[in-house]
Amino acid sequence: xxxxxxxxxxxxxxxxxxxxxxxxxxxxxxxxxxxxxxxxxxxxxxxxxxxxxxxxxxxxxxxxxxxxxxxxxxxxxxxxxxxxxxxxxxxxxxxxxxxxxxxxxxxxxxxxxxxxxxxxxxxxxxxxxxxxxxxxxxxxxxxxxxxxxxxxxxxxxxxxxxxxxxxxxxxxxxxxxxxxxxxxxxxxxxxxxxxxxxxxxxxxxxxxxxxxxxxxxxxxxxxxxxxxxxxxxxxxxxxxxxxxxxxx
Amino acid sequence: xxxxxxxxxxxxxxxxxxxxxxxxxxxxxxxxxxxxxxxxxxxxxxxxxxxxxxxxxxxxxxxxxxxxxxxxxxxxxxxxxxxxxxxxxxxxxxxxxxxxxxxxxxxxxxxxxxxxxxxxxxxxxxxxxxxxxxxxxxxxxxxxxxxxxxxxxxxxxxxxxxxxxxxxxxxxxxxxxxxxxxxxxxxxxxxxxxxxxxxxxxxxxxxxxxxxxxxxxxxxxxxxxxxxxxxxxxxxxxxxxxxxxxxxxxxxxxxxxxxxxxxxxxxxxxxx
Numbered sequence: 001x002x003x004x005x006x007x008x009x010x011x012x013x014x015x016x017x018x019x020x021x022x023x024x025x026x027x028x029x030x031x032x033x034x035x036x037x038x039x040x041x042x043x044x045x046x047x048x049x050x051x052x053x054x055x056x057x058x059x060x061x062x063x064x065x066x067x068x069x070x071x072x073x074x075x076x077x078x079x080x081x082x083x084x085x086x087x088x089x090x091x092x093x094x095x096x097x098x099x100x101x102x103x104x105x106x107x108x109x110x111x112x113x114x115x116x117x118x119x120x121x122x123x124x125x126x127x128x129x130x131x132x133x134x135x136x137x138x139x140x141x142x143x144x145x146x147x148x149x150x151x152x153x154x155x156x157x158x159x160x161x162x163x164x165x166x167x168x169x170x171x172x173x174x175x176x177x178x179x180x181x182x183x184x185x186x187x188x189x190x191x192x193x194x195x196x197x198x199x200x201x202x203x204x205x206x207x208x209x210x211x212x213x214x215x216x217x218x219x220x221x222x223x224x225x226x227x228x229x230x231x232x233x234x235x236x237x238x239x240x241x242x243x244x245x246x247x248x
Numbered sequence: 249x250x251x252x253x254x255x256x257x258x259x260x261x262x263x264x265x266x267x268x269x270x271x272x273x274x275x276x277x278x279x280x281x282x283x284x285x286x287x288x289x290x291x292x293x294x295x296x297x298x299x300x301x302x303x304x305x306x307x308x309x310x311x312x313x314x315x316x317x318x319x320x321x322x323x324x325x326x327x328x329x330x331x332x333x334x335x336x337x338x339x340x341x342x343x344x345x346x347x348x349x350x351x352x353x354x355x356x357x358x359x360x361x362x363x364x365x366x367x368x369x370x371x372x373x374x375x376x377x378x379x380x381x382x383x384x385x386x387x388x389x390x391x392x393x394x395x396x397x398x399x400x401x402x403x404x405x406x407x408x409x410x411x412x413x414x415x416x417x418x419x420x421x422x423x424x425x426x427x428x429x430x431x432x433x434x435x436x437x438x439x440x441x442x443x444x445x446x447x448x449x450x451x452x453x454x455x456x457x458x459x460x461x462x463x464x465x466x467x468x469x470x471x472x473x474x475x476x477x478x479x480x481x482x483x484x485x486x487x488x489x490x491x492x493x494x495x496x497x498x499x500x501x502x503x504x505x506x507x508x509x510x511x512x513x514x515x516x517x518x519x520x
Binding site for chain 1 (some may be wrong): 293294295464465466467469470490491493495499500503504505506
């Protein structure tokens with residue numbers, strides 16, 4: 001695949017998605033996104049650009065008023081969350097993403113709820129990616145550190161063996177060192193074959209690791225290119241810091 | 249007036265401000281000052297500590313330590329009502345209008361030291377009647393000024409998000425404050441109303457008050473601020489004119505994330 005050319009076999013695709021929480025206030029105003037098998041896609045943009053809303057719309061958590069969502073060529077617009085999981089789409093919300101009063105292992109069990117027979121294989125895979133979760137498997141999730149909680153949330157989503165994983169700001173609220181870890185394990189789990197759509201506030205770090213990036217602005221696509229191209233594009237800085245920041 | 253406000257000295261000066269929530273240091277500002285007669289924007293990425301700093305300065309939250317003066321008076325640790333009475337009034341990011349009162353009643357409520365509030369003066373109608381009329385006149389005048397005259401008798405709850413922001417601004421001005429602090433005045437306001445709001449903010453300054461506002465929209469910041477202060481992770485990282493601040497590499501790093509670890513994590517060209 002070359003540079004900014006869109007991948008040919010999309011596993012998940014948003015076409016002209018218009019979505020809102022309240023009638024009359026569209027957050028997404030015709031957004032497009034494609035993620036191919038095994039691809040790592042980053043979604044960045046300034047505050048209020050609609051990044052989180054886009055992944056929520058992909059996962060059916062926000063009603064899509066217009067446009068459509070496609071999974072391997074089949075339309076899944078408006079499908080419910082549990083059906084999304086069954087269709088092998090995983091979603092990790094930004095906050096409140098673990099069951100605090102349940103143990104680590106019970107959280108993981110919830111991840112395999114639809115297919116309990118996957119539990120053993122799943123936990124083995126999770127143990128490889130996040131050994132610390134197995135060490136602490138009998139502790140309550142709310143006793144974990146912020147970084148570990150984020151790992152658990154992702155691990156739980158991985159228990160259902162998603163073909164594509166949607167991550168909403170996985171590095172938010174973590175220290176710089178822990179953020180490094182997040183970007184490292186996102187790359188690792190992607191390298192093992194899971195396609196990833198990652199929304200990030202930390203634009204540069206995200207662009208460093210992703211194959212392609214989407215830059216959103218006010219609910220529409222502003223720029224799309226490889227992570228590397230966007231990383232060095234002065235237009236991206238301008239989008240965050242306004243017209244005054246225009247590179248000479 | 250221009251960025252030349254520095255000649256007038258600082259109306260608000262803070263030193264060694266610190267506020268932590270458990271292990272999270274939300275504000276750790278060595279020094280912070282707002283020049284008299286300026287429009288100063290406080291910017292910074294999410295979680296930079298802007299609103300917490302606002303809350304601490306206006307007495308809505310306590311500081312772990314720090315000293316601050318307003319108009320050369322030490323107001324450190326004063327409760328919110330005293331700070332407001334001293335002439336430093338703030339608005340909230342989410343407007344706090346009283347939905348079941350009319351727009352005008354909301355305005356009147358913001359006036360302070362009303363005699364009718366006391367027990368004995370309340371018995372003497374003559375004492376507060378004139379005052380009530382004066383407050384009402386001021387309320388009506390300000391409503392006209394912010395463009396809500398037509399809505400004066402509507403419930404505040406029926407106003408749009410943008411109109412509520414205008415009501416917040418109007419209420420803040422009821423007491424003729426010398427410093428108005430606005431927390432994201434344009435958030436959720438449609439472009440036409442934003443223009444009106446910005447225009448009003450400019451005239452607040454032109455009439456002699458000082459404005460400090462938190463803002464995310466950098467084009468708004470660039471268009472009306474005399475000075476810009478940028479916070480990140482609790483501290484002030486840059487200060488100057490809007491053009492200076494947005495060109496500061498530290499500010500760009502704060503908004504877009506630092507690039508460290510670049511060599512360690514090469515970007516691959518596509519999935520394998």
